Amino acid sequence: MTSALSVEFCGERFDVAAGDTFVVGREGDLVIDDNPYLHRRFLVLSEDGGLWWVANEGSLLSATVSDGSGGVQAWLPPGGRLPLVFPTLTVLFSAGSTTYDLTVTTSGDFYSPTGAPLPQSGTTTIGAVPLTSSQRLLIVALAEHVLRQDSPGRGSIPSSAEAAERLGWPLTTFNRKLDNVCEKLSRVGVQGLRGERGKLATGRRQRLVEYAVASRLISHDDLPLLEREQQANGEFSPSHG
CATH class of the missing domain: 1.10.10 (Arc Repressor Mutant, subunit A)
Known part of the structure; x- marks a missing residue:
């Protein structure tokens, strides 16, 4: 059975029961704000096949999904869908000049970054990049x-x-x-x-x-x-x- 899931944003925590759907956007379960650049219905968290998934239902904006350590991340374009296979995930996205980030946590059995590969949707494991x-x-x-x-x-x-x-x-x-x-x-x-x-x-x-x-x-x-x-x-x- 799929475990419950929680979303944290601006000090608020939203608990999502197994079987429920959670919508993030200008309208939905988590109303971000009245940013006109943000889709009314942007990110949708739902379960399927025993896993929680995040889907990008927007037409223009993308999101970045990262595991808790930052070692694995995926770029989620419009129309993309990813399974939430780590106990803690950070989701970042930008609308206009504002960047938002959410923390998503759940429990259960997950993939390891060194184990089975993630289903692909812009997933990348990039080592340390040297910067000047x-x-x-x-x-x-x-x-x-x-x-x-x-x-x-x-x-x-x-x-x-x-x-x-x-x-x-x-x-x-x-x-x-x-x-x-x-x-x-x-x-x-x-x-x-x-x-x-x-x-x-x-x-x-x-x-x-x-x-x-x-x-x-x-x-x-x-x-x-x-x-x-x-x-x-x-x-x-x-x-x-």
Whole structure:
């Protein structure tokens, strides 16, 4: 029998009984907010074949689903569906300039990251990606509001101009470094950072934050880097990397 499931968002916990369906969106069981960029019915949690599944019923937005350690993650595009095969999962998605994250927990028998492979829907196991100091700074600046959350919820993603100002960098420098880090991650298999015909995706800042937070590429412990960079900019020009 499928076990019960719980969803945590902004300090609230929602318990879902086996056999029930749980809808996340502007309307449903978990009403995120009145963000006009968010689908009315976006993510749907339901059980099938003895497993809980998450389905993306939106037409435009994607989500990032990660196991509790960040070692395994999947990109869930519109129309995609994934089984929840770990006891704790983080689900991140962006609508407009806001990124949301949910924690989903359940109990029962699960796959191991080193055991049977997950059913594919953009699933990826990517090892540690080496970042230059300036690339790490850039990602932390974009993810700052998400990282400062005390519990799963919502955080705004700054524009490139706002993030560049936060770091004390020229906008042209910031955009060049953003292009470089997106290219680096795309080459190792991170989806959603590249558009069609080799072009970078227009929503790459949001997808970059989702991936970096879900995979633990950056964490709350990296936030002091922003203050150090601001202090250093009083005496030094930013390094290039």
